[in-house]
Amino acid sequence: MSATLTPCAPDAAIQAATPVAPAAVTTATAQPVHFHAPHKSPKANARVAQRVWSVAEIAALLELPFNDLMFQAQTVHRAHFDPNLVELATLLSVKTGGCPEDCGYCPQSVHHESSVEATKLMAVDEVRSAVREAKASGATRFCMGAAWRAPKDRDIEAVSALIRAVKDEGLEACCTLGMLDDGHAEILRDAGLDYYNHNLDTAPDFYNDIISTRDYQDRLDTLVRVRNAGISVCCGGIVGMGESRLQRAGLIAELANLAPYPESVPINHLVKVEGTPLANQADLDPLEFVRTIAVARITMPKARVRLSAGRQSMSDAVQALCFVAGANSIFYGDKLLTTANPSGNADLELLGRLGLKTGHPVARD
Ligand code: SF4
Numbered sequence: 001m002s003a004t005l006t007p008c009a010p011d012a013a014i015q016a017a018t019p020v021a022p023a024a025v026t027t028a029t030a031q032p033v034h035f036h037a038p039h040k041s042p043k044a045n046a047r048v049a050q051r052v053w054s055v056a057e058i059a060a061l062l063e064l065p066f067n068d069l070m071f072q073a074q075t076v077h078r079a080h081f082d083p084n085l086v087e088l089a090t091l092l093s094v095k096t097g098g099c100p101e102d103c104g105y106c107p108q109s110v111h112h113e114s115s116v117e118a119t120k121l122m123a124v125d126e127v128r129s130a131v132r133e134a135k136a137s138g139a140t141r142f143c144m145g146a147a148w149r150a151p152k153d154r155d156i157e158a159v160s161a162l163i164r165a166v167k168d169e170g171l172e173a174c175c176t177l178g179m180l181d182d183g184h185a186e187i188l189r190d191a192g193l194d195y196y197n198h199n200l201d202t203a204p205d206f207y208n209d210i211i212s213t214r215d216y217q218d219r220l221d222t223l224v225r226v227r228n229a230g231i232s233v234c235c236g237g238i239v240g241m242g243e244s245r246l247q248r249a250g251l252i253a254e255l256a257n258l259a260p261y262p263e264s265v266p267i268n269h270l271v272k273v274e275g276t277p278l279a280n281q282a283d284l285d286p287l288e289f290v291r292t293i294a295v296a297r298i299t300m301p302k303a304r305v306r307l308s309a310g311r312q313s314m315s316d317a318v319q320a321l322c323f324v325a326g327a328n329s330i331f332y333g334d335k336l337l338t339t340a341n342p343s344g345n346a347d348l349e350l351l352g353r354l355g356l357k358t359g360h361p362v363a364r365d
Pocket of ligand 1 (some may be wrong): 099100101102103106107108109146147148149178
């Protein structure tokens with residue numbers, strides 16, 4: 001379940017240095033790598049005039065002295081958002097496990113030996129209760145995830161009922177359901193869906209190391225359908241999967257060059273789950289994660305940049321640096337789909353110590 005916009009022909013004009021060995025902090029050199037040209041949604045084209053970022057430019061940002069990078073990210077953040085306002089989003093797995101995809105990080109895949117048990121789609125009343133609970137805890141967005149490769153027509157109808165339950169309670173509704181066929185995005189939109197999440201996960205040149213059951217273009221195609229239906233796009237990726245710094249730059253370039261770039265950009269840190277191929281992945285330097293957040297903020301200045309999976313193993317100090325770097329949204333609640341998340345109380349306590357307010361960040365023009 002994770003992924004944007006049109007033809008992704010390699011663009012030789014936009015290139016950067018080569019991937020280097022997977023390590024926390026690596027430097028780019030030599031050989032060009034291809035990445036997808038800016039993906040323009042045909043229906044969105046007319047209103048988009050945004051900077052095109054090369055991988056090399058983004059890699060150069062990642063290479064900046066830490067203080068310089070933080071200063072730049074915080075400056076961009078302040079120019080577009082209230083710097084002390086953070087969105088709380090809640091994520092509920094409404095249909096867990098049994099997924100035929102083989103995403104290397106995911107315990108919901110049937111290809112991996114994890115302890116996650118498959119469930120059916122939750123009933124409307126169960127979801128409505130969860131929405132009310134989330135709202136009472138301060139959430140303004142309610143995201144629902146279902147572990148499908150691609151929902152069938154009947155699944156889209158069933159999820160539409162869940163979306164209506166979220167909207168009845170006055171929250172923003174977001175779904176992540178896998179790849180969408182023609183017509184599905186329109187049905188979800190008509191049910192009231194505000195955002196559709198489909199992550200690109202990683203850079204195109206690292207993608208095949210992580211997933212083999214669908215390709216990058218499949219993800220881009222779904223994002224085009226979402227954008228063309230008029231639903232806001234939530235699209236980000238995961239860092240710490242063994243990619244190089246240059247490949248992190250490649251992921252951010254893909255996201256920032258979507259036209260328009262996503263309204264919401266979740267940056268996840270790999271959660272190493274027993275039984276998945278990435279269970280024993282080497283740790284990423286936490287400061288590299290902070291750098292990735294900062295570069296997402298600089299390149300996508302009006303997006304809500306969400307500090308997503310992986311917060312459970314992050315210190316308060318690292319999370320605080322992520323807010324300095326421009327993160328203005330977090331997933332809130334004890335669980336993220338199937339993995340643990342800091343408790344709501346711990347989050348509110350941290351936000352309080354940092355003097356951060358919760359609410360609905362809206363970008364200034
Ligand atoms: S394995 Fe399935 S549920 Fe897990 S991330 Fe991939 S598509 Fe989503």
